[in-house]
Amino acid sequence: MRGxxxxxxxxxxxxxxxxxxxxxxxxxxxxxxxxxxxxxxxxYHGSFQVxxxxxxxxxxxxxxxxxxxxxxxxxxxxxxxxxxPNISSWLNFSVPGGYINAGQTATIDYTISIPENTxxxxxxxxxxxxxxxxxxxxxxxxxERVGELFYIQVAGPAxxxxxxxxxxxxxxxxxPLTSTIRLQNDGSVHYPATIRLNxxxxxxxxxxxxxxDKELLPQTIRKVIAPWKQTPSIGLFKxxxxxxxxxxxxxxxxxxxxxxSSFVRLIVASLVVLIILFVVIYPRLQAxxxxxxxxxx
Numbered sequence: 001m002r003g004x005x006x007x008x009x010x011x012x013x014x015x016x017x018x019x020x021x022x023x024x025x026x027x028x029x030x031x032x033x034x035x036x037x038x039x040x041x042x043x044y045h046g047s048f049q050v051x052x053x054x055x056x057x058x059x060x061x062x063x064x065x066x067x068x069x070x071x072x073x074x075x076x077x078x079x080x081x082x083x084x085p086n087i088s089s090w091l092n093f094s095v096p097g098g099y100i101n102a103g104q105t106a107t108i109d110y111t112i113s114i115p116e117n118t119x120x121x122x123x124x125x126x127x128x129x130x131x132x133x134x135x136x137x138x139x140x141x142x143x144e145r146v147g148e149l150f151y152i153q154v155a156g157p158a159x160x161x162x163x164x165x166x167x168x169x170x171x172x173x174x175x176p177l178t179s180t181i182r183l184q185n186d187g188s189v190h191y192p193a194t195i196r197l198n199x200x201x202x203x204x205x206x207x208x209x210x211x212x213d214k215e216l217l218p219q220t221i222r223k224v225i226a227p228w229k230q231t232p233s234i235g236l237f238k239x240x241x242x243x244x245x246x247x248x249x250x251x252x253x254x255x256x257x258x259x260x261s262s263f264v265r266l267i268v269a270s271l272v273v274l275i276i277l278f279v280v281i282y283p284r285l286q287a288x289x290x291x292x293x294x295x296x297x
Contacts, residue, residue: 052103052105068217159188202237208230236259
C-alpha cells in the first residue's frame with residue numbers, strides 16, 4: 001500500500017529542539033498505480049482513495065507531478081524534462097485536498113485529458129496526497145506523502161520491443177546470495193516483466209523462490225537485484241529461473257553459487273595455509289631426519 005510513500009521535511013526553522021508531528025498519524029493511498037489506455041482527444045475518468053490509518057485527523061493536499069526515472073536502478077524523479085510534455089497538466093482532481101478524520105477514507109475523483117495531437121505511446125505522472133500538519137514554533141514540521149503512479153498509454157500504433165540483456169549470479173559470494181537481471185525496453189510504451197527465481201541446495205531441495213513483476217519504461221534499462229536474505233553462511237546452491245515479457249518467456253541459464261561468509265572464508269584460508277605449510281615443511285623435516293640417520297650410521 002505504501003509503494004511510493006516518501007517522507008518530506010517541509011518548512012523547518014533554524015532552531016529545531018523538537019519535531020512537530022503526531023506519531024500516530026498515518027496516510028496511505030490505494031491503488032498505488034493505474035495503467036489506462038486512452039485515445040487522443042478523449043477524457044479518462046477514475047478515482048483513488050486516501051486513508052487515514054492513524055489515531056488523529058489531519059488536513060491533506062492532492063496534486064500531480066511528472067514521473068520519470070534515472071539510471072538502471074530506476075531512481076524516481078518527479079520533475080519534467082524541458083523537452084517533454086508535462087503530463088501532470090493532463091490530470092485534474094475533484095478536490096484539491098481536505099480534512100480526514102482518524103480511521104476515515106476520502107475518495108478523490110480525477111480526469112485525464114489527452115490533447116488531440118498526442119503521439120501514441122507511454123506517458124507518466126504521479127498523483128500525491130500529502131499531509132499538512134500545523135507548524136509549531138521552534139520545530140520542524142514533518143509531512144508525509146503517498147502517491148499513485150499513472151502509466152498512461154495513448155492509443156495508436158506504438159513500438160513494443162525489449163530484450164534480456166544480462167543475467168548474473170557469481171559463483172563465489174558472501175551472504176546474501178544475490179542474482180542480478182538487466183532488462184531493456186527499446187520501444188515507445190511501457191510493459192511489465194515477470195521474473196521468477198528458484199534456489200536449490202545440492203540435494204535438489206528448494207530453499208528460496210521469488211516471483212516479482214517489474215514495469216519497464218520506454219527507452220530504459222532496468223537492473224533488478226534479487227537477494228536471498230536468509231542465505232546460510234556456507235553452502236553450494238543451484239539458481240534457476242525465467243523472465244517473461246511481451247508474450248515470451250526466456251529461461252535463465254543455470255548458475256551454481258558457492259556461498260561462504262567472511263568468517264568461513266577465514267577458516268578455509270587458515271586451513272589452506274596450514275596444509276601448504278605441512279606439504280612444504282613436512283618433506284624437508286623428513287629429509288633432515290633421514291640425513292641425520294645416515295650420518296649416524
